[in-house]
Amino acid sequence: MRYLDEYRDPVLARRLITEIRAAATREWSIMEVCGGQTHTIVRQGIDELVPVRMVHGPGCPVCVTPLEVIDRALAIAARPEVIFTSFGDMLRVPGSVTDLLSAKARGADVRVVYSPLDAVRLARRNPGREVVFFAVGFETTAPANAMAVLKAAEEGLANFSMLVSHVLVPPAIAAIMESATVDAFLAAGHVCAVMGWTEYEPLAEKYRVPIVVTGFEPLDLLEGILMAVRQLEEGRFAVENQYARAVRRTGNPAAQGAMRRAFSVSDQTWRGIGPIPASGLVLAPAFASFDAAVRFGALGVTAVEDPACIAGEILRGTRTPLQCAAYGTRCTPRRPLGAPMVSSEGTCAAYFNAGREPQP
Amino acid sequence: MCLGVPGRIVGPGLVDFDGVRRDVCLEFTPEARIGDYVIVHVGFAISIVDAAEAERTLAILRSIPGGLDEVSG
């Protein structure tokens, strides 16, 4: 397909790998922020072909949604009047005791939607039911979820609400820079398609790290790595854009506008990482009546993670799944102990699906 | 989760993905015209693909010298 196949050409990939090998004089650490990029890097074995230490970042929204929020989703989904709607990859994320897919098997009305507007449509068609949409994601998804609540408000759909757990990328990069040793970042191309890259300029400056806005196909990732390596070798630390076909410096103003109308920035807890100031979105005060957490009340349950799971260190890039005692034994994609084993974009699942095994 | 797929606009709110057509909200790309490629994420076009930039990137990649594998390229 146009704009996909050209960026998967194996001949050009080999040349790029040769070029990276020639350019790198030492083993730099480069973090790819987005889980979609992690998935491609591990599946294609890119991290094993380039002389660079690829560190996998926290960029899987499924993985960083707090356990308490999953438990709250489960409590809401269990109510008989509720149709609980979600993107498919949230269904198998383990809460404290169960997950949404098991709840569905036991009779909860849980439905997978492709677009948040599908949830609004369900609310319109089922006036006698409460339709709740699980609004998770990064800046890529926030405008779509914002549009859902804006449409619902416009139509006066009183039976629609959202359980919101949105995360923002730049504050997480800053938090990682405070604790980890990463030489450069590949920023997530689709987050930047919405937000642009001006937010990254002060970060590159402050932490003296190159940040390269990068696409998702193998050639995009290899070119992004090459651009980061060249900057590191030349001692530069700028924001550069590899994904110029889809990303402009100031992003998408219409999408940002919808986000700003529907949401306000708030502090947010990241599963496995902890609280990060101003790193999340909540519904703006004008839309508080669409907040499912308010509509269905508080929970009062303290969530507990499985003690074997080292997801926090995985998400910060300080350890790899191969260093987790439960990896591939007690924890597999079929029976995940922690969130990074659930989504195909989670680092643990990416490793497992690529058949990576711990060295004896 | 941040998966975005390029598709070609074939009608109002209608995008073709290699033969598969889907309803897509184009409110975030008001300048997009029929025939344009857009990046679609969860049913929303988030960006218009810039054909000139796409060509420029490919030209840079193709200009990397190939050594031995030049034969297969």
Ligand code: SF4
């Ligand atoms: S392998 Fe499983 S238990 Fe270990 S860190 Fe990953 S998700 Fe947690």
